[in-house]
Amino acid sequence: MKTEVTPGMFSQAxxxxxxxxxxxxAGFTAIVLVFFGILGTGDVVVWQFTKPDDTFxxxxxxVASNTIGLIIGVVLAAIxxxxxxxxxxxxxxxxxxxxxxxLLAVIALLSxxxxxxxxxFAFILSNAIVLAIPIALGAMAGIMSxxxxxxxxxxxxxxxxxxxxxxxxxxxxxxxxxxxxxxxVGAALLSMxxxxxxxxFLVDQIIVGVVLNVLVLGVTNFLxxxxxxxxxxxxxxxxxxxxxxxxxxxxxxxxGPALFENRITTYLAFLIIPALWFFLFKTKLGLRARxxxxxxxxxxxxxxxxxxxxxxxxxxxxxxxxxxxxxxTIGSVGAFGRxxxxxxxxxxxxxxxxxxxxxFSAGAAALLFGFAIILRIWANQxxxxxxxxxxxMVPYVVTLIAVVGFVGRVRAPAADGQPxxxx
Amino acid sequence: MKLELRGITKRFGSLTANDSINLVVESGExxxxxxxxxxxxxxxxxxxxxxxxxxxxxxLLDGVAHKFSGPGDAMAAGIGMVHQHFMLIPVFTVAENxxxxxxxxxALGTLNLDVARARVREISDRFGFDIDPDALxxxxxxxxxxxVEIIKALARDAKVLVLDEPTAVLTPQETDELMEIMRxxxxxxxxxxxITHKLREVQAVADTITVIRLGKVVGEAKxxxxxxxxxSMMVGRAVDLEVHKNAPVLGDxxxxxxxxxxxxxxxxxxxxxxxxxxxxxEVLAIAGVQGNGQTxxxxxxxxxxxxxxxxxxxxxxDITASSVRxxxxxxxxxxxxxxxxxxxxxxxxxxENLMLNKSFGAPFAKGALIDFANRDRIADELxxxxxxxxxxxxxxxxxxxxxxQQKVVVARELSRDLNLFIASQPTRGVDVGSIEFIHxxxxxxxxxxxxxxxxxxxxxxxxxxxxxxxxxxxxxxxGIVDATTSRETLGxxxxxxxx
Numbered sequence: 001m002k003t004e005v006t007p008g009m010f011s012q013a014x015x016x017x018x019x020x021x022x023x024x025x026a027g028f029t030a031i032v033l034v035f036f037g038i039l040g041t042g043d044v045v046v047w048q049f050t051k052p053d054d055t056f057x058x059x060x061x062x063v064a065s066n067t068i069g070l071i072i073g074v075v076l077a078a079i080x081x082x083x084x085x086x087x088x089x090x091x092x093x094x095x096x097x098x099x100x101x102x103l104l105a106v107i108a109l110l111s112x113x114x115x116x117x118x119x120x121f122a123f124i125l126s127n128a129i130v131l132a133i134p135i136a137l138g139a140m141a142g143i144m145s146x147x148x149x150x151x152x153x154x155x156x157x158x159x160x161x162x163x164x165x166x167x168x169x170x171x172x173x174x175x176x177x178x179x180x181x182x183x184x185v186g187a188a189l190l191s192m193x194x195x196x197x198x199x200x201f202l203v204d205q206i207i208v209g210v211v212l213n214v215l216v217l218g219v220t221n222f223l224x225x226x227x228x229x230x231x232x233x234x235x236x237x238x239x240x241x242x243x244x245x246x247x248x249x250x251x252x253x254x255x256g257p258a259l260f261e262n263r264i265t266t267y268l269a270f271l272i273i274p275a276l277w278f279f280l281f282k283t284k285l286g287l288r289a290r291x292x293x294x295x296x297x298x299x300x301x302x303x304x305x306x307x308x309x310x311x312x313x314x315x316x317x318x319x320x321x322x323x324x325x326x327x328x329t330i331g332s333v334g335a336f337g338r339x340x341x342x343x344x345x346x347x348x349x350x351x352x353x354x355x356x357x358x359x360f361s362a363g364a365a366a367l368l369f370g371f372a373i374i375l376r377i378w379a380n381q382x383x384x385x386x387x388x389x390x391x392x393m394v395p396y397v398v399t400l401i402a403v404v405g406f407v408g409r410v411r412a413p414a415a416d417g418q419p420x421x422x423x
Numbered sequence: 424m425k426l427e428l429r430g431i432t433k434r435f436g437s438l439t440a441n442d443s444i445n446l447v448v449e450s451g452e453x454x455x456x457x458x459x460x461x462x463x464x465x466x467x468x469x470x471x472x473x474x475x476x477x478x479x480x481x482x483l484l485d486g487v488a489h490k491f492s493g494p495g496d497a498m499a500a501g502i503g504m505v506h507q508h509f510m511l512i513p514v515f516t517v518a519e520n521x522x523x524x525x526x527x528x529x530a531l532g533t534l535n536l537d538v539a540r541a542r543v544r545e546i547s548d549r550f551g552f553d554i555d556p557d558a559l560x561x562x563x564x565x566x567x568x569x570x571v572e573i574i575k576a577l578a579r580d581a582k583v584l585v586l587d588e589p590t591a592v593l594t595p596q597e598t599d600e601l602m603e604i605m606r607x608x609x610x611x612x613x614x615x616x617x618i619t620h621k622l623r624e625v626q627a628v629a630d631t632i633t634v635i636r637l638g639k640v641v642g643e644a645k646x647x648x649x650x651x652x653x654x655s656m657m658v659g660r661a662v663d664l665e666v667h668k669n670a671p672v673l674g675d676x677x678x679x680x681x682x683x684x685x686x687x688x689x690x691x692x693x694x695x696x697x698x699x700x701x702x703x704x705e706v707l708a709i710a711g712v713q714g715n716g717q718t719x720x721x722x723x724x725x726x727x728x729x730x731x732x733x734x735x736x737x738x739x740x741d742i743t744a745s746s747v748r749x750x751x752x753x754x755x756x757x758x759x760x761x762x763x764x765x766x767x768x769x770x771x772x773x774x775e776n777l778m779l780n781k782s783f784g785a786p787f788a789k790g791a792l793i794d795f796a797n798r799d800r801i802a803d804e805l806x807x808x809x810x811x812x813x814x815x816x817x818x819x820x821x822x823x824x825x826x827x828q829q830k831v832v833v834a835r836e837l838s839r840d841l842n843l844f845i846a847s848q849p850t851r852g853v854d855v856g857s858i859e860f861i862h863x864x865x866x867x868x869x870x871x872x873x874x875x876x877x878x879x880x881x882x883x884x885x886x887x888x889x890x891x892x893x894x895x896x897x898x899x900x901x902g903i904v905d906a907t908t909s910r911e912t913l914g915x916x917x918x919x920x921x922x
Contacts, residue, residue: 282533282534283528283531283532283533283534284526284528284532284533284534285532286534287515287519287523287526287534288523288524288526290512290515291512291515291523291524294512294513294514294515295510295511295512295513297510298509298510298511298512298523299523299524300474300493300494301472301474301494301504301506301510302494302495302498302510302523302524302525302575303493303494303495303496303498303524303525304523304524411514414513414514
């Protein structure tokens with residue numbers, strides 16, 4: 001059939017592109033130029049890229065704080081101008097432009113914070129990764145359940161369950177592997193509760209999730225103050241997994257120590273993220289899972305069991321979140337503390353959206369938050385003059401930039417959060 | 424494959440949707456299942472497809488009884504179904520959709536999309552479908568999506584293919600193409616069950632017709648029987664298929680739309696530089712395939728959707744930037760296309776629904792309070808006048824049949840002083856009796872000198888009601904033509920070819 005379609009009809013070409021990205025960029029450029037550059041101090045900053053004992057040590061880089069602020073400020077101004085030009089020509093600024101902008105802004109921020117001090121780059125990077133692991137694993141759990149159409153608000157509770165069981169069971173049995181297993185099974189059981197109530201009994205998914213979070217927080221707080229606080233030596237002293245250095249790879253400058261000198265929990269996360277991508281996008285089970293999350297009725301009409309698919313993906317997602325919880329205790333500090341997850345499960349939910357329900361993007365987004373957390377800790381050390389409240393804001397400012405700058409139109413799985421009622 | 428249904432009965436609570444239905448479809452036959460909306464056609468087919476379990480009766484394929492506990496069983500037995508609302512995942516490619524649930528795999532359960540693509544190409548070539556296996560389904564026009572559904576069924580070796588109201592979303596040309604496809608499939612031995620309420624199509628393509636009314640088979644017919652006979656079988660009484668109206672008496676300019684552009688939910692121009700005028704005493708019908716901007720045009724006219732550029736005038740009054748409330752106060756009546764979603768509050772009673780657009784003041788409200796006596800009196804009057812079949816004014820609107828729900832909406836919108844009446848899909852999913860009634864009311868409104876805009880995808884309705892017809896395609900008006908224009912020309916315009 002021949003049709004005449006006049007070009008431009010139903011097209012987006014003639015509609016103005018949002019100026020949001022350049023405007024946000026302009027704001028940050030102003031901050032960098034004025035506060036970090038013009039008003040910045042001339043104190044010297046030492047950028048340390050490697051630790052002195054690394055196999056391949058790189059030389060330090062020394063520069064005045066306000067010089068960096070000025071130079072980067074000018075470059076940022078140029079990028080902003082370019083973004084304005086693109087928008088006025090009705091083109092969308094590319095993602096890499098926002099990424100480069102963000103990276104430069106962060107370098108300026110670090111140089112400003114560390115005026116008269118050192119920026120220990122390797123330290124920041126490796127800690128950012130360790131701190132990102134629970135968030136990343138929580139986000140993988142979120143992706144697994146939202147991809148099949150169940151909103152999992154209970155990630156926070158699952159992280160906390162995992163953290164608690166890993167520490168306590170690991171401590172009581174004196175075996176970290178048993179602790180790890182207990183964390184995964186416990187969080188999976190919590191997921192099964194969510195799955196059963198939301199899939200079988202069609203209770204509102206958000207309500208079940210919130211109830212589970214409150215429940216876990218209450219129970220672990222109670223057990224902590226009544227039991228662990230008094231019997232810590234016995235019940236809350238599991239120790240941590242040893243750090244495994246991977247030969248050769250760990251000697252790569254800068255990235256080597258950050259990526260390949262880690263605990264088993266971190267390595268598991270490194271495996272789980274690509275594995276999830278592979279299952280979701282390359283296998284038959286993944287295709288079915290996504291179909292269930294997009295259009296459950298259509299999946300049903302080709303003989304896919306919607307309830308069962310949802311149940312198992314949500315449950316196995318819980319196991320992954322449990323592993324993330326274990327990473328908080330036996331994969332990091334070696335003991336359970338009250339409200340240990342501290343909202344990281346909710347950050348994971350944001351990471352799911354920021355990562356557009358995609359394992360790799362979500363992994364990158366989690367790293368961004370890991371970086372924001374370590375930045376807060378580090379800035380407190382190098383620059384005690386800056387009010388803590390201001391630095392505590394950093395993760396949220398990062399979220400804001402990330403959401404505005406990086407996330408364009410996002411599209412959730414079409415049936416996300418919708419129960420499927422069979423006719 | 425020969426399909427036989429024996430004594431199928433399906434009840435939902437106290438409602439018997441299918442009452443011991445018998446149906447025989449011979450191998451290679453196109454068997455049309457004709458009936459009104461709500462007659463039980465779709466229920467019957469969902470029983471056949473394993474989505475519902477029949478309370479009584481059996482399904483035989485080539486003489487062997489089958490029990491289906493889910494669509495998977497039905498598909499395995501050789502039954503394929505193209506649903507009225509497509510069962511496709513919009514964000515998947517054609518190949519992914521076709522193999523979903525039946526995926527060719529390699530090691531570790533990895534998808535083998537090459538095999539999937541080859542399968543799509545093979546079927547697509549065999550029937551001349553011209554479908555790219557790597558296209559995203561959401562990017563395809565509806566006609567092509569329907570072909571994907573057919574490929575999906577054929578890829579599973581369907582020997583019996585059920586098409587549920589397949590032409591509802593197609594242009595006349597696409598409908599002709601679909602009929603060609605159906606004939607080709609039948610020739611190659613596939614049995615086809617063609618569910619529809621459109622008489623013209625039944626006469627054109629069916630070998631045999633089974634007519635269903637109120638859940639029962641009322642008889643078999645041959646496609647050679649006249650449309651009037653088929654219609655009266657379907658409805659159960661003699662039906663007048665014509666809309667009777669006199670030549671229009673044109674009044675002043677009623678509605679003037681100038682260079683209107685509206686941006687849709689996906690930030691694209693869904694209404695693109697549209698201009699038209701509707702005089703008092705005239706019906707302008709806006710025809711076109713679903714999804715070419717008609718919905719957004721109507722929403723923009725009544726203030727539900729913002730306007731990017733252009734103007735809308737009602738007489739001398741500029742209502743371009745008016746709120747919905749201001750548009751209502753200006754005397755615009757509006758019947759939205761989806762009565763369940765936008766036209767009614769299903770949980771509210773009929774009386775409450777009848778006052779929705781006038782709840783601000785007299786006669787329904789005294790200050791902040793509802794005047795219940797007035798509300799009930801007016802509701803009773805309207806129920807009487809508009810022949811709304813209901814146990815009473817307190818019945819929730821959602822409990823009524825489609826036709827009676829629509830009469831509630833029409834009654835509400837017409838029962839005040841109007842300067843403009845806009846109706847989107849006024850008779851979609853409405854029984855024939857109610858269609859006649861609603862059409863009569865629309866013509867009465869026109870004859871009272873009001874400008875009327877009808878938006879419809881049904882060419883018969885457009886031709887029957889309109890004085891002039893504007894055809895929309897991809898957000899633009901392809902042309903405004905006289906109501907006597909042939910179906911063929913209109914069909915071409917609906918595909919974007921200007922007259």
